[in-house]
Amino acid sequence: MDNYLDGLNESQRKAAECIEGPMMVIAGAGSGKTRVLTYRIAHMVKLGVDPFNILALTFTNKAAREMNERIQKIVGDSDSRNLTMGTFHSVFARILRYNAERIGYPSNFTIYDTQDSKSVIKDIVKEFNLDDKAYKPGMVLGRISAAKNNLISAEAYATNEEILLEDKQSRRPELSRIYTAYVNRCQRAGAMDFDDLLFQTNVLLRDFPDVLQYYQHKFRYILVDEYQDTNYAQYLIVKKLAAAYENICVVGDDAQSIYSFRGANIQNILNFKKDYPDFKLFKLEQNYRSTKSIVEAANSVIARNKDQIKKEVWTENELGKPIVILRTLTDNEEGKVIANRIFDLKQTGEYTYKDFAILYRTNKQSRSFEEALRKLNMPYKIYGGLSFYQRKEIKDLLAYFRLTANPHDLEAFKRVINYPRRGIGKTTVENLIIASSSYNVTVWTILENMAQYPVNISAAAKAKLIDFVTMIKSFGAQLEQTPAYDLAHHIAKSSGILKELHSEKEKGPEEVERYQNVEELLSGIKAFAESIEEGEDQKTLSDFMLDVALLTDADQEKEEDKNKISLMTIHSSKGLEFPHVFLVGLEENLFPSQMSLNTRSELEEERRLFYVAVTRAEESCTISYAASRFAWGNLISSEPSRFISEINDDFIQHEHPYGEKVSSRSLSSKISEPTFQGGLNKRFSPAPKLRSLDSIKSGKTNSRVQEEHAALKVGYNVIHDRFGKGKVIEINGEGSDKKATIFFPKEGSKTILLRFAKLQILED
């Protein structure tokens, strides 16, 4: 036997060697699951499985690429190239392109990003003359997205009494109509949104048995990583594809399920047992990543969750340093303190910048760390947030490319019809869109056949529109012949975008940056076009556009960014590891997020998120929180997160932000020296503070709020900011833990911690 399996321990090896039949690997944090997947695939290829028959679905494209590189080292280049690996979205986007016509889309369909989707919804709400406060684009899109992820089509939605009632009760009875209109508009524009990529794949596999059969046989071996974060639409795709051979391997960890807001469903793990009763179960419980302190600290917190599959994550690694807890006065100070700590560690010469990560709950928290790091001249990289592809200048140019590939793409059209300015105003565009609705054809069709579809626009506007159409058509004519970079550059130039950005070059650094960004996109296309492999055709711009909508910053990491401090949300840190992790902003209402406090399951997801964050750390994990932070221009005071007090005391150590230790170093001593600045008397029992955020904002006094909560009795009618009118059916707990169970006709009954509730007692 070759020695490539020698790098695995006993249980890893067993999992990697099992390649036939259904199997599930429950893999604790840091237990080497990527390793198992990698070696398992390599092993299959070594045993003679054709790589062409293997499908591996990963959570990010980066993970797929890295795995592919590692496999390549074992099995060689030509074999690894034939593997199908990637995210659900990118793999099935490609499959949909091949088969688009069968489900009523052009093969060059556009992929609408969230911004595009919201814009479509905004238009619909406006056209239907609906209250844009009740129908906020984000909320509507969320509802549509949830429906699609559960494979509920617009038609099914419109005839589902339960859903309709739900919408009616939340005073949004028009959601169904909006959903229908939204689907129609996307389809007419030849566009799919992110959720369509999964939804339409299901349609394709459901309605075309020959297609299903083809892919069932092609993907004879299927692997799914991060299975705990798949939603119903993804579950069903996998189930269908695996039905013929049942060579299906799923890998996951229920303790790291953090995407339920996106429809992810732990239920999928349970379904797996039902779908494949004779499946093999493997558990990887030995952690190789982190010190004992880190593993035990994380374990002690996650143990509080009720919903979980029992497992014992353990490690042979040394005890290591305790988790350090830091308290700072403000968010700005938090930034400085963390930056200083990193600076000091870096000074020891043992580490490089890439060994450090700052993890936060929300993207906006990055600001104070950026500032502090910049002052100390330390290089950092922010993941997520506003990505390169979301920048205005990039989206503008991409919109020209999109329109060239698919001129019916209305969102791209709206974006660039008057950028750079060519005197085509809002009214003209609005009239075109209205006409498009009444003729039931796309705006582009109208523009191509102005004689056939009269529109109420001025002659001047008409002439300009014709120029525009001519230009886009001339781009389109070159799409399939001209090399990608040449056409891209040509479009950037003749559309006027380059000139527009160049003419403002004098104005300041931001403008210069914009110009450079466009140049960077163009050189990215150049690199893409030059990356052709032997036997491949020349790459065109339309090849480039195929999956540009699915690219993220992490996929395009630049060489100079490789050795930098990483700043990212906990969500995007999933699957990564760092010697030193700084987990910041551990405050009630921020982490756990205020929005998660209403139900146990939401709170448990926050706790899993905390678990994910802590287990990213290899050597040290430092947790910080601020006593107050800026929000919307004013200072809001905050309390330490409950998660801090949930960590087993044996593995934590409170330190003064500027160095000296607050408590004795001994791990076993139950520390409680009250020497924090500003004096926090007790240790972190989530202090029974009744003065909530809201009472401060609304200017209510402490006692007033207390009175209101004390006065609340079973049977009272109340109004809640988010849930509306409700009736109190139960009260329990004391002080800060006082909770009320309230029945809201629109939302069902909820148990709410009074200290966070925004309740108003009704007079009667």
Next chain:
DNA sequence: CCAGTACTTAGGTTG
């Protein structure tokens, strides 16, 4: 049609 200004309102995570 456009650019500048006043006003409003933000609650979170992502492909």
Next chain:
DNA sequence: TAAGTACTGG
């Protein structure tokens, strides 16, 4: 605070 929108005068 900051970003996005609505309004208004040129």
